[in-house]
Amino acid sequence: MTQTVAQRPTFSPWTDPESVPLIRFEGVSKRFGDFVAVDQVDLSIHAGEFFSLLGASGCGKTTLLRMLAGFETPTSGRIFIDGTDVSAIPPYERPVNMMFQSYALFPHMTVEQNVAFGLKQDGLPKAQIREKVRDVLDLVQMSRFGGRKPHQLSGGQRQRVALARCLAKEPKVLLLDEPLAALDRQLRERTQLELVGIQERVGITFVMVTHDQGEAMTMSSRIAVMNSGCLEQVGTPVEIYEYPGTRFVADFIGAANMFEGVVASDSDDLLVVTCPELESDLTISHGGSVPVGAPVTVMVRPEKMVVQRDRPSEGMNGVKGIVADIAYLGDVSIYHISLPSGRRVEVLRTNLRHTGEQELTWEDEVHLAWHPANAMVLTR
Amino acid sequence: MTALDRVARRWGRLIVGFPPYVWLLIFFLVPFLIVIKISLSQAVMGIPPYTPLLEWGEGAVLTIRIALGSFGTLFSDELYAFAYLNSLRLAAIATFCCLLLGYPAAYAIARSSHSVRNLLLLLVALPFWTSFLIRVYAWIGILKTEGLLNGLLLWLGIIDTPLQILETDLAVLIGMVYSYLPFMVLPLFATLEKMDLSLLEAAADLGCRPFQAFISVTLPLSLPGIVAGSLLVFIPAVGEFVIPDLLGGPDTLMIGKILWAEFFDNRDWPVASAVAVAMLILLVVPVMVFQRLQGRATEGTR
Numbered sequence: 001m002t003q004t005v006a007q008r009p010t011f012s013p014w015t016d017p018e019s020v021p022l023i024r025f026e027g028v029s030k031r032f033g034d035f036v037a038v039d040q041v042d043l044s045i046h047a048g049e050f051f052s053l054l055g056a057s058g059c060g061k062t063t064l065l066r067m068l069a070g071f072e073t074p075t076s077g078r079i080f081i082d083g084t085d086v087s088a089i090p091p092y093e094r095p096v097n098m099m100f101q102s103y104a105l106f107p108h109m110t111v112e113q114n115v116a117f118g119l120k121q122d123g124l125p126k127a128q129i130r131e132k133v134r135d136v137l138d139l140v141q142m143s144r145f146g147g148r149k150p151h152q153l154s155g156g157q158r159q160r161v162a163l164a165r166c167l168a169k170e171p172k173v174l175l176l177d178e179p180l181a182a183l184d185r186q187l188r189e190r191t192q193l194e195l196v197g198i199q200e201r202v203g204i205t206f207v208m209v210t211h212d213q214g215e216a217m218t219m220s221s222r223i224a225v226m227n228s229g230c231l232e233q234v235g236t237p238v239e240i241y242e243y244p245g246t247r248f249v250a251d252f253i254g255a256a257n258m259f260e261g262v263v264a265s266d267s268d269d270l271l272v273v274t275c276p277e278l279e280s281d282l283t284i285s286h287g288g289s290v291p292v293g294a295p296v297t298v299m300v301r302p303e304k305m306v307v308q309r310d311r312p313s314e315g316m317n318g319v320k321g322i323v324a325d326i327a328y329l330g331d332v333s334i335y336h337i338s339l340p341s342g343r344r345v346e347v348l349r350t351n352l353r354h355t356g357e358q359e360l361t362w363e364d365e366v367h368l369a370w371h372p373a374n375a376m377v378l379t380r
Numbered sequence: 381m382t383a384l385d386r387v388a389r390r391w392g393r394l395i396v397g398f399p400p401y402v403w404l405l406i407f408f409l410v411p412f413l414i415v416i417k418i419s420l421s422q423a424v425m426g427i428p429p430y431t432p433l434l435e436w437g438e439g440a441v442l443t444i445r446i447a448l449g450s451f452g453t454l455f456s457d458e459l460y461a462f463a464y465l466n467s468l469r470l471a472a473i474a475t476f477c478c479l480l481l482g483y484p485a486a487y488a489i490a491r492s493s494h495s496v497r498n499l500l501l502l503l504v505a506l507p508f509w510t511s512f513l514i515r516v517y518a519w520i521g522i523l524k525t526e527g528l529l530n531g532l533l534l535w536l537g538i539i540d541t542p543l544q545i546l547e548t549d550l551a552v553l554i555g556m557v558y559s560y561l562p563f564m565v566l567p568l569f570a571t572l573e574k575m576d577l578s579l580l581e582a583a584a585d586l587g588c589r590p591f592q593a594f595i596s597v598t599l600p601l602s603l604p605g606i607v608a609g610s611l612l613v614f615i616p617a618v619g620e621f622v623i624p625d626l627l628g629g630p631d632t633l634m635i636g637k638i639l640w641a642e643f644f645d646n647r648d649w650p651v652a653s654a655v656a657v658a659m660l661i662l663l664v665v666p667v668m669v670f671q672r673l674q675g676r677a678t679e680g681t682r
Contacts, residue, residue, distance in 0.1 A: 091584040104582035116585030
């Protein structure tokens with residue numbers, strides 16, 4: 001179970017030590033007065049990636065993106081794009097383009113004029129501009145609206161025009177600041193996959209800022225999780241979710257049940273952790289090497305546990321509790337199990353039966369069970 | 381919402397919206413109609429000093445007498461044409477100078493920090509706290525031959541003999557630019573302040589240098605403010621009377637002064653009224669046409 005993910009040949013230049021990253025942040029910090037928005041960030045992004053900066057508002061992700069675009073200058077550290085230190089290069093000379101959260105379409109220009117704007121600055125001949133404008137508007141399926149002004153378009157259409165305006169410049173890197181935040185949910189989900197499709201077609205490196213973890217998981221090749229100016233973890237969506245590096249990441253991405261404890265023994269790749277609030281010790285089968293006696297957190301995702309009436313079989317982890325709450329979501333139900341210590345644990349259960357009547361109900365005495373391979377040990 | 385609420389709301393709106401219209405009707409439209417009426421009569425000695433428009437004659441005959449002589453006078457004596465043209469010329473130059481001075485000021489205020497901004501706006505409005513007449517009067521002290529300006533220039537050694545500024549068109553221009561500058565700055569500030577700054581970032585991002593971004597983004601988006609400010613300066617400047625009367629000389633021909641002279645010196649009410657009506661037509665028609673075009677051009681920019 002542990003290492004069966006991603007065995008097919010996939011796009012993963014970051015695992016190749018020979019590959020030279022397209023974008024490199026070297027010890028980049030940004031302070032606004034006393035406030036440290038970005039703190040000593042080292043980060044490499046490779047050509048062709050769809051890279052996401054994920055975090056809550058105020059975590060510094062937008063500042064990092066704006067430094068890449070050139071709207072902010074780092075207080076310290078350096079930023080390289082394609083081998084060039086861009087720290088002193090103004091935005092209008094950088095080989096990057098940004099799609100703004102507000103889209104920032106010029107209200108006094110038509111769709112075509114908006115898209116042509118960047119090309120005109122490059123001094124391209126008129127015929128070539130016209131051809132490029134037509135091509136990118138085709139790509140985002142907006143050719144029919146070339147003569148309209150932005151206020152005559154819907155939110156989704158404006159988003160496409162903003163994307164087209166950036167793509168027309170054929171930048172080395174395209175920066176997206178919460179590109180889908182202004183769209184309603186249905187449209188957003190449809191646009192997510194469309195955006196990935198366009199990125200694969202044009203082959204431009206995308207760097208996206210988002211606060212929506214679902215969006216980041218769906219679209220990205222890799223995600224950098226940020227917390228108060230620092231990078232918490234950088235990895236593929238699977239790595240971030242299944243192997244979170246810190247308690248913050250485990251908690252921020254998806255739901256997590258966490259038990260504080262102390263390492264009791266470490267043998268045969270089986271780590272035993274004693275948790276004061278649990279009756280029995282927990283076993284984890286891929287703990288790495290953690291010294292005995294070290295304080296750790298055992299993390300189990302709600303969908304990786306089973307809730308059952310019977311005592312779990314030998315070799316499984318088991319915890320006894322009472323069903324305190326059931327949140328019925330249709331496809332799944334979330335069971336809130338109250339442990340003897342008073343602690344609540346979340347378990348996800350697929351509603352297999354086609355009936356409103358489920359086999360477990362409130363106040364039932366139940367056992368939670370999970371395989372040692374399905375838990376994670378967090379030391380940070 | 382009940383039917384009663386609806387009725388109350390409709391009446392509420394009427395009651396709130398009505399007084400200003402009644403005010404304008406009684407104190408602007410009616411007097412203006414009277415002015416038109418007077419402009420269509422002939423001057424006579426007496427009280428009032430013009431012939432009536434309507435007259436009940438023998439045998440219940442209603443006589444309407446429309447005299448176009450006053451308007452004829454406007455065309456036959458080229459003094460009026462000169463005065464009109466000079467008014468338009470001075471007002472246009474003053475408007476242009478206000479725009480040149482006011483745009484950078486409005487831009488700076490709109491981009492300043494919130495705490496400084498209020499102070500700067502207060503400073504723009506501060507002159508209104510003193511009487512307009514007194515402020516224009518003060519310019520006489522500055523501009524006259526032995527005034528402050530000439531004194532300074534002489535002291536600096538820039539000139540040997542005092543300049544004749546007072547009683548020239550230049551003095552009138554200085555006075556008008558000074559008086560009307562706030563009317564240019566405030567509407568410009570309002571549009572510039574509203575502008576989404578991410579548009580300028582987008583322009584820079586797309587390869588546009590700051591000056592080019594100003595020309596192709598900021599300037600077109602501030603057009604409504606430029607138009608509003610220009611109209612607020614130009615229209616009163618054309619009919620200005622106080623400034624040319626105090627700062628201008630005997631050769632400063634402006635329509636406001638002519639109007640005054642016809643009314644109070646010549647006591648020719650019909651011609652004075654015709655001058656006023658002609659000025660209004662001259663101003664209102666082009667302004668309306670311009671605003672309609674403008675409205676179409678800037679459609680959807682906000």
